[in-house]
Amino acid sequence: MQPVVLLISLVLMAALSAAFWLAARAAHGPAPGPGANGKRTGLIWAMTILGVLVSAGSLRQWPHALAAPGDALEVNVSGGQWWWDIDTTEIPAGTPVLFNVTTEDVTHGMGIYDSNLTLLTQVQAIPGYTTRITYTFEEPGSYRILCMEFCGVAHHDMVNEFEVVAGEE
Amino acid sequence: MSTASENFTSGYAAAEPQTGAVKLTMILSGAVFALMMVLGLAMRAAQSQWIGLDPDLFYQILTAHGAGMVGTAALSGAAIMWYFCGRYLVLGAAIFWAFLGLFLLGVALILGAIFIGGYGGAWTFLFPLPALSGGAWEASAAAAFMLGYTVIGVGFLLYYLELGRRIHARYGSLARALGWNLILGREDNDPPPPAIVAAAAVTIFNSIGIILGAAVLAASLVHLLVPGFEVDALLAKNLIYFFGHVFINASIYMAVTAVYEILPEYTGRPWTSNRVFAIAWNAVLIFVMAVYWHHLLQDVAMPPWMLVVGQLVSYFSGIPLIAVTAFSTFLYVRGSKMTWDLASALLVLSVAGWSVGSIPASIDGMISVNKVMHNTMWVPGHFHTYLLLGEVAMAFGFMAWLVRGRTIARMGGLDRAAFATYLAGAAGFVTVFLFSGAASIPRRWAVHYEEWLAHDRIGTLFSLLVVLGTLIIVLRFAARLRRSQG
Numbered sequence: 001m002q003p004v005v006l007l008i009s010l011v012l013m014a015a016l017s018a019a020f021w022l023a024a025r026a027a028h029g030p031a032p033g034p035g036a037n038g039k040r041t042g043l044i045w046a047m048t049i050l051g052v053l054v055s056a057g058s059l060r061q062w063p064h065a066l067a068a069p070g071d072a073l074e075v076n077v078s079g080g081q082w083w084w085d086i087d088t089t090e091i092p093a094g095t096p097v098l099f100n101v102t103t104e105d106v107t108h109g110m111g112i113y114d115s116n117l118t119l120l121t122q123v124q125a126i127p128g129y130t131t132r133i134t135y136t137f138e139e140p141g142s143y144r145i146l147c148m149e150f151c152g153v154a155h156h157d158m159v160n161e162f163e164v165v166a167g168e169e
Numbered sequence: 170m171s172t173a174s175e176n177f178t179s180g181y182a183a184a185e186p187q188t189g190a191v192k193l194t195m196i197l198s199g200a201v202f203a204l205m206m207v208l209g210l211a212m213r214a215a216q217s218q219w220i221g222l223d224p225d226l227f228y229q230i231l232t233a234h235g236a237g238m239v240g241t242a243a244l245s246g247a248a249i250m251w252y253f254c255g256r257y258l259v260l261g262a263a264i265f266w267a268f269l270g271l272f273l274l275g276v277a278l279i280l281g282a283i284f285i286g287g288y289g290g291a292w293t294f295l296f297p298l299p300a301l302s303g304g305a306w307e308a309s310a311a312a313a314f315m316l317g318y319t320v321i322g323v324g325f326l327l328y329y330l331e332l333g334r335r336i337h338a339r340y341g342s343l344a345r346a347l348g349w350n351l352i353l354g355r356e357d358n359d360p361p362p363p364a365i366v367a368a369a370a371v372t373i374f375n376s377i378g379i380i381l382g383a384a385v386l387a388a389s390l391v392h393l394l395v396p397g398f399e400v401d402a403l404l405a406k407n408l409i410y411f412f413g414h415v416f417i418n419a420s421i422y423m424a425v426t427a428v429y430e431i432l433p434e435y436t437g438r439p440w441t442s443n444r445v446f447a448i449a450w451n452a453v454l455i456f457v458m459a460v461y462w463h464h465l466l467q468d469v470a471m472p473p474w475m476l477v478v479g480q481l482v483s484y485f486s487g488i489p490l491i492a493v494t495a496f497s498t499f500l501y502v503r504g505s506k507m508t509w510d511l512a513s514a515l516l517v518l519s520v521a522g523w524s525v526g527s528i529p530a531s532i533d534g535m536i537s538v539n540k541v542m543h544n545t546m547w548v549p550g551h552f553h554t555y556l557l558l559g560e561v562a563m564a565f566g567f568m569a570w571l572v573r574g575r576t577i578a579r580m581g582g583l584d585r586a587a588f589a590t591y592l593a594g595a596a597g598f599v600t601v602f603l604f605s606g607a608a609s610i611p612r613r614w615a616v617h618y619e620e621w622l623a624h625d626r627i628g629t630l631f632s633l634l635v636v637l638g639t640l641i642i643v644l645r646f647a648a649r650l651r652r653s654q655g
Binding site: 001003006012017020026028030055058118121126146149150151 | 225289290291293295301303305467468470473477484485487495499504505507521528529535536537542543544603607611613615616618620
């Protein structure tokens with residue numbers, strides 16, 4: 001997902017930058033015509049309609065995937081300054097995994113990374129709460145949990161690993 | 170072009186009584202911006218492994234950089250808005266000096282907490298991190314840091330009370346100053362100018378933000394003194410992000426008054442309030458307070474409807490910005506025959522940077538995207554875009570305008586070099602952050618993996634350019650200030 005997000009962002013940012021650049025270059029050109037205010041109204045409506053469509057599309061299925069299917073494997077992850085504890089070190093591929101995430105002290109962020117150091121999913125660990133997310137690993141391999149929320153002087157050392165193994169056929 | 174300038178400035182000359190205090194505030198702001206950028210450069214160089222920084226010191230610098238930049242953005246924004254509101258209101262000079270004095274006292278407490286007490290809990294002071302340092306700092310250092318915030322908050326409340334009081338006296342009510350007559354189509358012989366509409370909105374939302382910030386600061390201070398006093402961490406996080414988000418947004422919404430008031434001098438076209446403008450600012454007043462939930466999208470314990478509102482408002486708050494402020498800027502600039510000097514170039518750039526930065530912010534505000542972007546380098550990528558190329562550019566543009574000559578002249582070679590260096594450095598710097606975020610590099614890490622070093626090193630080089638451009642702009646301001654007062 002990340003490359004697509006980057007590409008869309010850069011294209012839109014470049015387009016808006018170009019609009020400013022062209023307006024600046026047109027400072028010594030003709031003044032805006034009488035239809036300028038109509039264009040503004042059109043832009044407001046276009047942004048509103050686009051926003052409604054994108055919002056409806058992106059929220060139609062709740063993005064956090066909290067409702068784990070009945071056959072999900074439960075894995076408990078607890079964090080503290082500065083460690084992650086995982087109660088299951090071998091997770092089968094292709095099986096939905098429900099992570100129950102807790103913290104013993106301050107707020108942490110549990111980010112799950114694949115072997116290429118790409119962030120797959122994340123959730124915050126909040127004192128006094130158990131936060132839950134579901135994720136299904138497709139590929140066997142070594143995965144890492146990195147801390148995503150600043151939690152003190154060894155924040156960057158708060159890393160642990162687990163393995164995803166080939167699931168039963 | 171100079172004729173238009175003289176027409177606009179002559180009417181205001183008698184109504185700008187606190188220029189000295191504002192100039193002092195701006196030179197302080199410029200110096201601190203430069204210093205904080207040097208701290209930012211040091212962090213990028215440490216992540217690049219080009220210099221060595223102990224993680225303890227790195228996180229102290231991270232804390233100072235965050236608190237320092239947010240504070241200075243707000244300070245410079247407040248000085249700009251005070252200056253332009255002074256064209257329409259009689260504001261008490263003693264209040265501004267009290268505000269500045271309290272601000273500096275707060276800064277002294279914060280710097281002492283960080284560099285003497287060793288506090289490194291980040292500017293967001295997420296509860297209960299300040300009390301749980303793992304031995305890195307004492308509770309007294311965390312308390313000094315929070316007292317520093319509280320003192321600054323008291324100064325800002327004084328500032329807004331004075332502003333609100335004077336707006337009420339001059340325009341009859343805050344509602345009228347917010348342009349409700351324009352919205353409702355009622356006749357108004359004395360409609361509020363754009364700077365007053367902005368001041369009324371910011372006075373309301375930032376006062377509410379600061380009061381809620383004070384509540385969580387007080388609770389955290391009690392927790393430091395009496396560890397048995399517990400606060401719900403999620404409630405505390407809501408209060409902190411409400412305060413933090415509103416406060417940093419207020420800095421840009423205050424500084425944009427420079428665009429409303431200065432660009433007309435260059436274009437000869439006054440920037441007037443109309444119905445769409447008033448609706449946009451009333452929408453901002455609501456949106457800026459409702460949007461902070463997008464900081465909590467990975468807190469699944471939050472009620473889902475709040476997260477949905479966070480996503481929706483993240484996007485829709487772009488409409489007043491892009492379709493009203495940015496679009497109006499296009500219209501004001503096109504065919505204006507304006508002269509490009511450092512002030513006008515930086516002010517137009519600031520609206521562009523602010524608008525462009527809202528794009529990656531809105532996209533990150535989608536819950537499904539946030540899942541893989543939250544707390545990666547993507548986040549400093551988008552907020553550095555609308556702060557470095559938005560608020561800071563507004564502040565620098567205002568500074569250049571304050572010390573301009575009597576007539577507007579084209580940009581000289583050094584100004585042109587400063588502008589180009591700053592723009593190239595900042596654009597490259599934020600783009601690297603966005604690429605790093607897309608590469609899943611987490612933010613706020615003192616030590617980086619080998620795989621991330623190329624990003625860090627390119628980012629360091631661009632940040633060096635930003636520092637260089639800033640130094641030229643700030644030193645030019647100081648030199649011209651001396652000459653104009655000599």
